[in-house]
Amino acid sequence: MILDVSSKQFASTKKPIPPTLVGMNLGEIRALLAERGEPVYRANQIARWLYREGVSNANDMSDLPCSLRERLAQEIRISPYEVVVERTADNNLTRKALLRLADGSLVETVLMRYPANDRQRARNTVCVSSQVGCAVGCPFCATGFLGLKRHLTAGEIIGQVIYFNQRLRQLQANDARVTNVVFMGEGEPLANFQNVWSAIELLNAPECVGLGARRVTVSTSGLAPRIRELGTKSLEVGLAISLHAPTDDLRNRLVPVNRKYPIAELIDACREYVAQTNRRVSFEYALMRDVNDSIEQARTLARLLDGLLAHVNLIPLNRVEGSLFQPTPWSRMLAFQKTIQASGISCTVRSERGDAIDGACGQLRARLEQSPTANASSPARRELPDW
Numbered sequence: 419m420i421l422d423v424s425s426k427q428f429a430s431t432k433k434p435i436p437p438t439l440v441g442m443n444l445g446e447i448r449a450l451l452a453e454r455g456e457p458v459y460r461a462n463q464i465a466r467w468l469y470r471e472g473v474s475n476a477n478d479m480s481d482l483p484c485s486l487r488e489r490l491a492q493e494i495r496i497s498p499y500e501v502v503v504e505r506t507a508d509n510n511l512t513r514k515a516l517l518r519l520a521d522g523s524l525v526e527t528v529l530m531r532y533p534a535n536d537r538q539r540a541r542n543t544v545c546v547s548s549q550v551g552c553a554v555g556c557p558f559c560a561t562g563f564l565g566l567k568r569h570l571t572a573g574e575i576i577g578q579v580i581y582f583n584q585r586l587r588q589l590q591a592n593d594a595r596v597t598n599v600v601f602m603g604e605g606e607p608l609a610n611f612q613n614v615w616s617a618i619e620l621l622n623a624p625e626c627v628g629l630g631a632r633r634v635t636v637s638t639s640g641l642a643p644r645i646r647e648l649g650t651k652s653l654e655v656g657l658a659i660s661l662h663a664p665t666d667d668l669r670n671r672l673v674p675v676n677r678k679y680p681i682a683e684l685i686d687a688c689r690e691y692v693a694q695t696n697r698r699v700s701f702e703y704a705l706m707r708d709v710n711d712s713i714e715q716a717r718t719l720a721r722l723l724d725g726l727l728a729h730v731n732l733i734p735l736n737r738v739e740g741s742l743f744q745p746t747p748w749s750r751m752l753a754f755q756k757t758i759q760a761s762g763i764s765c766t767v768r769s770e771r772g773d774a775i776d777g778a779c780g781q782l783r784a785r786l787e788q789s790p791t792a793n794a795s796s797p798a799r800r801e802l803p804d805w
C-alpha cells in the first residue's frame with residue numbers, strides 16, 4: 419500500500435521550530451540548561467536518555483526531577499522527525515523508514531540486519547541520509563532527479579541511527595543495537611561536511627552513541643578537497659567512492675561532479691587518504707548494461723586502482739522510474755568481478771537488499787511524493803554548484 423503524502427498534512431510548517439535536543443553534544447546541552455538556570459550536571463543524564471535509551475518524550479527521563487522534565491517537554495523538542503511509513507523486505511531483515519522533518523521535508527533511512535554466520539558476528543547497519551535530495555545529479559539515481567532541497571542537521575542525521583536503535587530493541591528481545599553506520603542514503607555527505615562531521619562525533623562520543631569510528635563509512639561521489647579534509651580529522655572513518663566509471667568521458671556523464679574533480683584528482687585524494695589513515699578505500703561500481711560493464715572497462719578499472727589499497731564493490735543496479743539504465747546480467751557481472759580479481763584487487767558483489775521496498779537511495783520518497791520524471795528542474799540539466 420502506498421500512503422498519500424501529497425495532502426496538506428505534509429505541507430511545510432511556517433511556525434518557528436523550538437530547539438531540538440537530539441543533535442546537541444554534551445557542551446550544548448549544558449549551555450541549554452545553564453541558559454534556563456538549571457543544574458548543568460544533568461546534561462550527562464539527558465545525553466544518556468537521548469543517545470543510549472532513545473527516548474522521544476522528556477517525561478520518560480525518569481531520573482530527572484519532575485520540574486525539569488515538564489520544562490523540557492514544554493520548551494524543547496526531543497526528536498527532529500516523525501515517522502511517516504516503515505516498510506520491510508528480505509524476511510524482515512531490511513527496513514526502510516520515511517521520516518518527516520520539522521519543515522515538512524521527507525527523508526529516507528534504512529536498517530539492514532545481517533545475522534551472525536561462521537565468519538562474523540551479527541551486524542545491524544543503518545544507511546543514513548545526509549541531505550534532502552542531492553545536487554550531484556547522477557542520472558541513474560532517484561535522489562539525483564530531485565536536486566538539492568537542503569542539508570540535514572547533525573540531529574536529523576544522528577536521529578536516524580537513534581530511531582533504529584529503538585526499533586531494534588522493540589524487534590529483538592535482547593540488547594540489539596546498531597553496529598555500523600554508512601552514509602549511503604540520500605544526499606552527498608561531503609557537500610554537508612560540517613553537519614556530517616558533527617553527527618560522526620556524536621556517534622563516536624562515549625557519552626552519546628559510543629560507536630567506533632571504524633564502524634562508520636562515508637560514501638562520496640568524489641569531492642576531492644573534502645576527501646583530503648576528511649583525512650586530516652581525528653576519527654578515521656571508512657571511505658567509499660562512488661566511482662561507477664573508469665574513464666573521465668563516461669564518468670562525466672554518470673557522476674557529473676567528475677567534471678569538476680576528474681578521476682586523476684580523485685584517485686590522488688584517495689592515495690592521500692590511505693596514507694593519512696592507513697585504511698583501505700572502497701570503490702563502488704554500479705554495473706549498468708552496455709554502459710560500464712565490458713571486460714575492457716574492468717581492465718581499465720584494475721589499471722586505475724593498481725598500487726592503491728583498494729577494494730571494489732560491484733553493485734547490481736536498482737531500477738529507477740524515469741531512468742533508462744538497465745542492470746547488467748548476472749553472468750557479465752561475474753566476468754567483470756573475475757577480471758578485477760585476476761589483477762590482484764579484492765572485489766565483491768554487493769547483495770541486493772530491499773528491492774521490494776524501492777531499495778536504492780531516494781526511491782521510496784520519490785515514489786511517495788511524485789514521479790521523479792515530473793521534476794522539470796532535474797539537476798542533470800542545471801549548472802553544477804560550486805562545491
Ligand code: SAH
Binds near residue numbers: 560637736
Ligand atoms: N551521494 C553519495 C552517497 C549516497 S548514494 C554517493 O554517491 O556516494 C549511495 C550509493 O548508492 C552510491 O554508491 C550510489 O552511486 C548508489 N546508487 C544510487 N542510485 C543507485 C541505483 N539506482 N542502483 C544502485 N546503486 C545506486
Ligand code: SF4
Binds near residue numbers: 553563605
Ligand atoms: Fe547524489 Fe549519490 Fe545519488 Fe549521485 S548517487 S545523485 S551523488 S545521492
